[in-house]
Amino acid sequence: MCEILHKFLMGLREFIKEYFLGFWDYETPKVMVVKNTTLGVIYRSVQFLVITYFIWYVFINEKAYQESETRPESSVYTLMKGTAVRGDDILDTVEYVRPSEGGDVISAILRREVTYDQRQGTCAEHCKVTNANCTTDTDCVKGEVDFDGHGIRTGICVQYLNHTFKTCEIQTWCPIEEYAAVREPALEAAINFTVFIRNSIHFPRFKVLRGNIKDAPSKRDMQKYLNKCHYNEEKEPYCPNFRLGYIAEQASQNFNELCKTGGVIGVFINWKCNLDLDPSHCKPTYSFRRLDLRKDQANSGYYSRFAKYYSKDGVESRTLIKAYGIRLDVIVHGHAGKFSPIPTIIGTVTAMTSVGICTIICDWIMLTFIDKNEVYSDRKFDEIIKEPAVPTPTELSYINSFGSNHSDLSEGVPL
Numbered sequence: 183m184c185e186i187l188h189k190f191l192m193g194l195r196e197f198i199k200e201y202f203l204g205f206w207d208y209e210t211p212k213v214m215v216v217k218n219t220t221l222g223v224i225y226r227s228v229q230f231l232v233i234t235y236f237i238w239y240v241f242i243n244e245k246a247y248q249e250s251e252t253r254p255e256s257s258v259y260t261l262m263k264g265t266a267v268r269g270d271d272i273l274d275t276v277e278y279v280r281p282s283e284g285g286d287v288i289s290a291i292l293r294r295e296v297t298y299d300q301r302q303g304t305c306a307e308h309c310k311v312t313n314a315n316c317t318t319d320t321d322c323v324k325g326e327v328d329f330d331g332h333g334i335r336t337g338i339c340v341q342y343l344n345h346t347f348k349t350c351e352i353q354t355w356c357p358i359e360e361y362a363a364v365r366e367p368a369l370e371a372a373i374n375f376t377v378f379i380r381n382s383i384h385f386p387r388f389k390v391l392r393g394n395i396k397d398a399p400s401k402r403d404m405q406k407y408l409n410k411c412h413y414n415e416e417k418e419p420y421c422p423n424f425r426l427g428y429i430a431e432q433a434s435q436n437f438n439e440l441c442k443t444g445g446v447i448g449v450f451i452n453w454k455c456n457l458d459l460d461p462s463h464c465k466p467t468y469s470f471r472r473l474d475l476r477k478d479q480a481n482s483g484y485y486s487r488f489a490k491y492y493s494k495d496g497v498e499s500r501t502l503i504k505a506y507g508i509r510l511d512v513i514v515h516g517h518a519g520k521f522s523p524i525p526t527i528i529g530t531v532t533a534m535t536s537v538g539i540c541t542i543i544c545d546w547i548m549l550t551f552i553d554k555n556e557v558y559s560d561r562k563f564d565e566i567i568k569e570p571a572v573p574t575p576t577e578l579s580y581i582n583s584f585g586s587n588h589s590d591l592s593e594g595v596p597l
Contacts, residue, residue, distance in 0.1 A: 396420030
C-alpha cells in the first residue's frame with residue numbers, strides 16, 4: 183500500500199513539474215508550404231465562404247458598419263369613420279366605435295345582443311349554472327355567490343320560467359341576459375368603414391422625427407388628400423386610411439365570420455430606416471395579423487359588455503349590450519442605423535480574425551486524413567530545448583535574412 187502511494191506521489195510530482203516548466207514555454211507559428219491540390223482547394227473555398235459571409239450578410243444585409251437604435255419614441259392616434267343603416271336607424275361612430283377617438287387600440291361593433299329593461303330584483307338563476315337546479319329551498323344556500331352565476335342566492339327555490347323544473351332564486355339585474363337577450367343582425371356595411379391611423383416616430387439618438395402621412399403644400403391640400411385616399415401598398419403608401427375589409431383580407435380573415443364572433447387584429451407599423459441616406463427615404467411598412475387564439479373556439483373572438491342606464495316609472499333601469507366586434511391593436515416597431523467608425527472597426531477585426539478558421543480546418547484535415555506517414559506533423563511541430571550555437575541546415579528548410587523558418591513539402595511526401 184505504501185509503495186503504491188509512493189509511486190502515485192512521485193507521478194503527481196513529475197506531472198506538476200512538467201506542467202510548471204511547460205507553462206513557461208514559448209510557441210511561434212512555423213510557415214510550411216504544402217503543395218497539395220485537394221487541400222489548397224478546401225483552404226481557398228473556406229476562405230471564400232467566410233469572406234462572402236462577412237461582406238454580403240454581416241456588412242451589406244445586417245449593416246454591421248452602422249450604429250443602430252431599436253427603441254424609438256412613438257405616438258399613435260386612431261379615428262374610425264363611416265355611417266351604416268340598421269332598419270330605420272342611422273348609426274354613426276358614436277354608436278359602434280369604442281372609444282370614438284382612440285390611441286393604439288380601437289374597436290368597431292359588428293353585432294349586438296341586447297337585453298332590454300333590466301331592473302334590480304329577484305329572478306330564477308339560469309339552468310346551466312352549476313348547482314342552480316333545485317327541488318326545495320334547502321338546496322339553495324342564502325347569500326351564496328356562484329362564480330359562474332349572475333347574482334346572490336336568496337335561499338328560495340322557484341320555478342324556472344315556464345318549465346316544470348326549478349332553480350335557485352337570485353338577486354340581480356332581471357331578466358338575466360341568457361334567456362332575454364335579443365340578437366340583432368350583423369352590421370355587414372362595416373366592411374367599408376375606414377380607420378385613420380396617424381403615427382409619429384422619433385429616433386432620439388439621431389434626432390430624426392418621421393410621420394406616416396405624406397407632406398402637402400398646405401393644410402387645405404392635406405385635408406383634401408386625406409378625405410379621398412385609401413391605403414394601397416403600391417399606389418398610396420402614405421395614405422393613413424385603412425378599410426376594415428382590407429385589414430381583414432390582409433390578415434387572411436373572413437369578414438362575415440368576424441361579424442359573428444369578433445376578433446383581435448394587430449396592425450404592425452414597421453420603420454426600418456437607413457439614415458446614411460436622406461431621412462425622406464425612411465418610410466413605414468404595414469402588416470396585419472390576427473392575435474386572438476383561434477384553436478380555442480370557446481374563448482376565441484372578441485366581445486365586450488356595456489349598459490345604457492335610464493329611469494322608467496321612477497325605477498332605475500338599463501339596457502345591457504353584448505357587443506361583438508373587431509379590435510385593432512396598433513403595434514409600432516422601429517429600427518434606425520447610421521454609419522459609425524466603432525462598429526465598422528469591430529466588424530472588420532472580427533472578419534479578419536474569422537479567416538483564421540480556414541487555417542485551423544485545413545490543419546486538422548491535413549494532420550488527420552492526409553498525413554498517413556506523419557511526415558507533415560514531423561515538419562510542422564519542432565521542439566527546441568536549447569538554441570544551437572550554429573544553425574544546422576536541413577534538406578527542406580532554410581533560414582532567410584529575416585530569420586523566418588520556411589519549409590516546402592512539394593516533393594517526397596507520399597499522400
